[in-house]
Amino acid sequence: MTESTTAPTSTAPLIEVEGLRKYFPIRKGVFSRHVGNVKAVDGLSFTVGRQETLSLVGESGCGKTTAGRTLLRLLEPTAGRASYRAEPDTEAIELFDLSRRQMREYRTDLQIIFQDPYSSLNPRKTAGGIVGEALRVHGLATGQELEDRVAELLVRVGLRADAFNRFPHEFSGGQRQRIGIARALALEPRFIVCDEAVSALDVSIQAQVINLLKDLQEERGLSFLFIAHDLSVVKYLSDRIAVMYLGRIVELATAAELFSNPRHPYTKALLSAVPRPDPKLRQERIPLTGDVPSPMNPPPGCHFAPRCPVAEKRCHEAYPETVKVTATHEAACHLVE
Amino acid sequence: MSTETQSKGSSGAEEKSGEVLLQVKDLRTHFRGDEGIAKAVDGVNYSVLAGETLGIVGESGCGKSVTALSILGLVPMPPGFNAGGEILFRGENLLEVDERRLREIRGNDISMIFQEPMTALNPVFTVGNQIMETVMLHQGMDKMAAHQHAIRMLEKVGIPSPEQRVDEYPHQLSGGMRQRVMIAMAMACSPSLLIADEPTTALDVTIQAQVLELISELQKREGMSVLLITHDLGVVAQTADHVAVMYAGKVVEYGSVETIFGKPCHPYTIGLFHSLPDLAPPGVRLSTIEGIVPSAFRFPSGCRFRTRCPLASDRCAEIEPTLERFGDQAGHTVACHHLEEAEKL
Structure with missing residues (x-):
């Protein structure tokens, strides 16, 4: 490895994202004229530390899934940069500058687990084939060694070794998600994007998978970018949480700070809307009217202003700067002092 | 609104709150499959009291939805078949009545909202048409009156500019709006029992909160009972009076x-x-x-x-x-x- 030009510190994060943008062009007419953009992700900046779980939360259409996929270049970014630093003292790799071929090398380190355990597994392949595929493609193991490693992985994620020769339809949703996890683990990655990885599961199964993810994180020093809409899962799992609204991060803080002292009105409304499993708690909800506006033509000024219960005149005019509340807590709102 | 009151004449007296409206007794709904017989619902007992919300909770495959479909006679038969039990609605066993009587009850006295509003709405009819269909069928309203009624229902469920929305198609509405339309359809004949099968599962939390509030508001105003089927214990805690765990x-x-x-x-x-x-x-x-x-x-x-x-x-x-x-x-x-x-x- 070549020496880095800038002196790396021990706190250098594993992943550093700056100004990430992903626009989807809208084309119309016979000449496919470019008439506008859907700004799915519109300037995201965040870091993911070593063995840290950063969560991206928000409602459907806020761009959280697109952000995760663009970061791994499953979608090509429109603008921005993302660097990956395997060790604190190695050179940072600019992921968006790599060619497709070069990117392939780093895929062993950067993996993803998908939401839907039904559509993300090839129904014609056995569990063993699915989990072993990446090892084979990357030429990391063959023959008996491959089989042993796959069997070991299947057992590690809580399946029986005889799962090897069975097909996806023979497994339940929770078991399929375990196969997806084993597949992501096969290449011994450093970083995994978990895209709604537990959302489709029943509570009792969800708890099993959450525990598994936590154990694996400790055991292997993994970092997670956890993409979810379920705030109770996120609160339990995350070190830090970024709340997204219409393509941008509106608030980012440690899990404890975000839940005890939310500052952005959207975060407050979101937290108050989660139904708590306690009938004695008559919840005071902050009512939000209307729907999330279209990312095709977001409202001028703060995107949240049209639904915000405390919006002022200036909120409709200019997008707010991100303000630091504490060293580990920031929010983008005109009303946060 | 004389039409609304006269139509209920057939269904007998209104219950006082606290009386049993619906009683499911040892219900067994089974399915024939490749591997034998699946006992999806196998001896279920519960009662829904007038004016209350009964929450049915349980994980996928516990039979909570099949129970609800059985009440309305919506289980596909075959492969499904009834293997015993009774469903008493105001004392009438719904498993024994003929299809004509069931149609009278369905959408009129008991109605249902489903999890996925996009698949439950008909994409080729306007939302107004779909609401009008039930009131024209059950309450014999003419087209004009039904159209007015549809606008009133959309207004009731909090849809902005209902005069315009009534002529729109489901795909022109957002997920939350569609679920409101579903509720408007279900409420069109002021049913005594609303069966809500995972009504907010496909919705975002802020929209979920709006929809749940709407249901409980309508419930209070109309005094109907709600059978709420969900896997979300938070939703049950915030809305139900009684809970059955399946x-x-x-x-x-x-x-x-x-x-x-x-x-x-x-x-x-x-x-x-x-x-x-x-x-x-x-x-x-x-x-x-x-x-x-x-x-x-x-x-x-x-x-x-x-x-x-x-x-x-x-x-x-x-x-x-x-x-x-x-x-x-x-x-x-x-x-x-x-x-x-x-x-x-």
Whole structure:
């Protein structure tokens, strides 16, 4: 490895994202004229530390899934940069500058687990084939060694070794998600994007998978970018949480700070809307009217202003700067002092 | 609105709140499949009182939706068939009435909203048309009156500019709006019982909050009962009066929402609460229920939860526990042989 030009510190994060943008062009007419953009992700900046779980939360259409996929270049970014630093003292790799071929090398380190355990597994392949595929493609193991490693992985994620020769339809949703996890683990990655990885599961199964993810994180020093809409899962799992609204991060803080002292009105409304499993708690909800506006033509000024219960005149005019509340807590709102 | 009152003449007197409106007795709905017979619903008992919300909770495959479909006679037969039991609505056994009578009840006295508003709405008709259909059928309104009624219903469920929306198609509306349209359709004939099958599962939390508020508001105003089917314990805690917990085709525990959430007694209910990340402090491992829900083709003998239960004994394999009164709370019933030990879980 070549020496880095800038002196790396021990706190250098594993992943550093700056100004990430992903626009989807809208084309119309016979000449496919470019008439506008859907700004799915519109300037995201965040870091993911070593063995840290950063969560991206928000409602459907806020761009959280697109952000995760663009970061791994499953979608090509429109603008921005993302660097990956395997060790604190190695050179940072600019992921968006790599060619497709070069990117392939780093895929062993950067993996993803998908939401839907039904559509993300090839129904014609056995569990063993699915989990072993990446090892084979990357030429990391063959023959008996491959089989042993796959069997070991299947057992590690809580399946029986005889799962090897069975097909996806023979497994339940929770078991399929375990196969997806084993597949992501096969290449011994450093970083995994978990895209709604537990959302489709029943509570009792969800708890099993959450525990598994936590154990694996400790055991292997993994970092997670956890993409979810379920705030109770996120609160339990995350070190830090970024709340997204219409393509941008509106608030980012440690899990404890975000839940005890939310500052952005959207975060407050979101937290108050989660139904708590306690009938004695008559919840005071902050009512939000209307729907999330279209990312095709977001409202001028703060995107949240049209639904915000405390919006002022200036909120409709200019997008707010991100303000630091504490060293580990920031929010983008005109009303946060 | 004379049309609304006269139409209910056939269905008899209005219940006082607290009286039993719907009683499901030992209901068994089975399905024939490749592997034999799936006992999706296998001896379910519960009652819905007038004016209350009964929450049915349980994980996928426990039979909570099939029970609801059975009430309305919407289970596809075959492969489904009724293997016993009664569904008494105002004393009338819905399993024995003919299709004509069932159609009179469906959409008029009992209506249903589904999880996925996009698939439950007809994409080639305007939302107005779909609301009008029920009132024209059940209440004999003419087209003009029905159209006006549809606008009033859309207004009632909080859809902005209803005069315009009434002529739009489902695809022109957002998910939350579609679910409101579904509710407007279901409420069009002021039913006495609304069955809501996972009504907010496909919605975002802020929209979910709006829809749940709407349902409980309408319920208070119209005095109807709600049968709420969900897997989300948070939703149940915030909306239900009574809760029935289902596991593998049976109700394993029933009680008031305060009792079930305050002092759950069945090992399954207890396990379910322990699995909730909401209630666990960060950093502490979640406790889980080991294993998976057994297949409806091969339920274990005796107590169906025993294969996953930390308290299971030989007795659980031999004798199936029935719902028995337990504890000091009135109306609290539990089906378990080991209730004393379960208190220590």
